[in-house]
Amino acid sequence: GDSVTQMEGPVTLSEEAFLTINCTYTATGYPSLFWYVQYPGEGLQLLLKATKADDKGSNKGFEATYRKETTSFHLEKGSVQVSDSAVYFCALTRNSGNTPLVFGKGTRLSVIA
């Protein structure tokens, strides 16, 4: 079945450091790919998405590029802030029909000043 694998955390960075969180997937066909973020004590919210190969999703300084050849969707940010401390989830869904999201296990990021 479809699955998502994320790098395990926690990840601890200093403010203004470069961030990469790796995400790879296994799926039939051409899924849509998402990054969701969960701030402490809250539900998840969409950070960015890409729906076809070579698409780049971006939001709030975060970027991820849909790489079909490597089945990857790595999340990057050039300069993290303390306010970026959260849990980040990579997810996919098939584009056909009305299928559920499949989530990775999440990566906790802590940014220290």
Add this chain to the structure above:
Amino acid sequence: NAGVTQTPKFQVLKTGQSMTLQCAQDMNHEYMSWYRQDPGMGLRLIHYSVGAGITDQGEVPNGYNVSRSTTEDFPLRLLSAAPSQTSVYFCASRVQGSSYEQYFGPGTRLTVT
């Protein structure tokens, strides 16, 4: 718009008790789903619904029942609570179509003793 609302925020149950977690959305979304979040496990799908009167099982449906009598509401019932159901529960909704954003509620933290 209130978005997706969940009640209660916190609940403690004794083994064998039953209860219903409430979920409502005011965005006229046809697709709704329930997830549970456990440490190191990410989010796992319990049940989902593509419209009123239609429900389907997710990855971990055992011990949970759902029904969907209206577009707005999607309650999750625990018939006989077990300690293994201690978790944080999230409800989510979206428009029809897999590539669209899911909106999550704030979660219900359930402890079964």
